[in-house]
Amino acid sequence: MAKKTEIPFKKVIQALLDADTPFPPRYLYRLSDLPPGELEQLRKIWPNVATRRRQALFEDIADLTEDDYLLDFSSVSWLAIKDPEPEVRALGIHALAEYEEPELVPILLKYVETDSDVTVRAEAARAFGPFVYLGEIEEFPERTFHKIEDCLLKVANGKDAAMVRRRAVEAIGFSSREEVNPLIQTAYDTNDQEWLISALLAMGRSANQEWAGQVIQKLDDARPGVQAEAVSAAGELELHQTLPKLKRLLRSEDDGVRAAAIWSLSQLGGEGVREALEALLDSTEDDDEADLIEAALENLEFSDGEGLFNLIDLSELDLPDGDEEEEPKRPAPKRKKDDNG
Numbered sequence: 001m002a003k004k005t006e007i008p009f010k011k012v013i014q015a016l017l018d019a020d021t022p023f024p025p026r027y028l029y030r031l032s033d034l035p036p037g038e039l040e041q042l043r044k045i046w047p048n049v050a051t052r053r054r055q056a057l058f059e060d061i062a063d064l065t066e067d068d069y070l071l072d073f074s075s076v077s078w079l080a081i082k083d084p085e086p087e088v089r090a091l092g093i094h095a096l097a098e099y100e101e102p103e104l105v106p107i108l109l110k111y112v113e114t115d116s117d118v119t120v121r122a123e124a125a126r127a128f129g130p131f132v133y134l135g136e137i138e139e140f141p142e143r144t145f146h147k148i149e150d151c152l153l154k155v156a157n158g159k160d161a162a163m164v165r166r167r168a169v170e171a172i173g174f175s176s177r178e179e180v181n182p183l184i185q186t187a188y189d190t191n192d193q194e195w196l197i198s199a200l201l202a203m204g205r206s207a208n209q210e211w212a213g214q215v216i217q218k219l220d221d222a223r224p225g226v227q228a229e230a231v232s233a234a235g236e237l238e239l240h241q242t243l244p245k246l247k248r249l250l251r252s253e254d255d256g257v258r259a260a261a262i263w264s265l266s267q268l269g270g271e272g273v274r275e276a277l278e279a280l281l282d283s284t285e286d287d288d289e290a291d292l293i294e295a296a297l298e299n300l301e302f303s304d305g306e307g308l309f310n311l312i313d314l315s316e317l318d319l320p321d322g323d324e325e326e327e328p329k330r331p332a333p334k335r336k337k338d339d340n341g
Contacts, residue, residue, distance in 0.1 A: 009038045016042075016057075019050040028060055032071040039075050046079050054083065058091035065098065074099045081107060086117035093120070097127035105131060105144055109151055112168075118161045125167035128152055132174040133205075149175055156183055166198040173202025180206075188214055196221075197229045204233030212239050219245055224254040231257060235264025243268055247276050259292055266296035269303035 012030045015023050034042065046054075058080055061073050073095055080092025081104075093111070096104050104127070111124035128148050135145025149172060156168040169187050172180055184206070187199035200218060203211040211233070218230035219242060231249060234242040246268070249261040262280070265273050274297065281293040 009041065013041060013045055016049050016053065017045060019053060023053060023057070025060070028057075028064060029071070031057075031061070031076050032073055034075045042076065043079060051085050051088070054080070054085065054088045055091065058088065058095060061095055062091065065095070072099075074101065086115070086120050089115075089117070090119045090123040093123045093127050097130060100130045100134065102140075102144070105148065109147070112151060112155060112164070118164060121160065122164045122167045125152065125155055125164055125171055127171075128168075129171040129174065129205075132171055136174050136176060149177055153177070153179055153183075162194070166194060170198050170201050170205075173205035176206075181208075184211075193223050193226055196223075196226050200226070200229040200233045204229075204236035207237070209237055209239070212237065212241075215239065216242060219249075224257055228254070228256040228260040231260035231264050235260075235267035238268060240268055240270060243270050243273070247272065250276060250280050255289075259289070262289075262292055262296050263299075266299040267303055269300055274300060274304075 007027060007030045009030065012027050015021070015027055031042075049057075058077075061076075065071055065073065077092050077095040077099075080088050081096060083089050083092060089111075093104075093108070108124045108127055112121050112128070115121050115124065128151075131140060131145070131148055132152070134140035135142070135148065152168045152172040152175075156165050156172065158165065166187070169183055173184065180202075184199050184202045187195045187202070190196070196218070200215065203215055215230050215233045215237065216239065218226055219234065221227045221230060231246060234246065243265070246261045246265050249257055250265075252258045252261065262277065265277060277293055277297055277300070281290060281297070284290050284293065
């Protein structure tokens with residue numbers, strides 16, 4: 001890949017406007033961390049970029065950011081969320097939600113209730129998830145946090161399309177508001193596949209082990225999508241009693257179930273987990289699965305407490321004589337990346 005500075009921005013602009021020639025993939029990196037002057041150049045020509053190219057651009061950006069968290073496409077994403085085409089707006093919302101910018105909240109509040117396109121409304125509801133999480137751990141303005149909760153509760157209990165209401169249930173899963181658990185239970189009780197997936201995702205986000213029974217019940221569900229989400233929830237809720245089951249699911253024929261088991265085991269840790277993951281790594285012929293297993297093994301170091309002690313040499317800590325270490329704070333609710341369709 002050519003260095004960003006080796007590609008003149010003028011060439012990027014020309015390539016964007018040339019609808020008859022494929023956009024060079026290496027030019028995508030040039031759109032990360034745009035300085036104000038180049039962003040203004042892009043803003044001026046953005047309406048003249050072909051609709052399909054604008055859409056494809058953000059589809060590619062979504063793929064890039066999954067693999068490289070150092071890339072920052074937030075500035076260009078602000079162009080997309082105001083795009084006249086709903087497909088581009090939805091992709092822009094998805095991209096910006098990763099950056100948790102408070103300035104996005106008023107736009108989401110407007111879109112989730114009034115946008116004419118159902119996909120945009122659903123994506124706006126989904127994008128509230130990180131903000132609800134931040135509000136729940138008291139790292140977001142309380143007034144705005146409650147406004148988001150009120151909006152999501154209204155949408156979830158309203159008459160919008162099922163996809164929009166499901167996304168609202170998922171997003172508010174992080175909240176401890178008393179109205180949330182009945183919403184999740186209702187979604188679970190439908191036994192409809194899509195609603196079940198949303199309910200299980202919300203359960204995993206809740207940090208509430210009272211959902212353990214419902215999650216465990218769905219670990220044997222015949223529907224792979226439901227089973228995979230139950231496996232993910234078991235990891236998020238730290239249900240250590242599910243370890244034997246999750247180890248067996250490493251042999252599942254369904255890629256999604258197997259992937260969920262890999263990551264949940266890395267969250268739980270415990271006896272035999274490292275050995276099971278290493279055995280799977282030795283046997284897999286899938287490069288993507290191998291990458292996931294390697295990431296899971298790294299995560300496992302922290303789940304088992306190894307990573308913390310590798311990073312900190314306690315003998316070098318300057319603790320006052322006779323003083324005990326401060327009791328660690330209770331971990332904040334874990335956040336799961338939005339990834340179900």
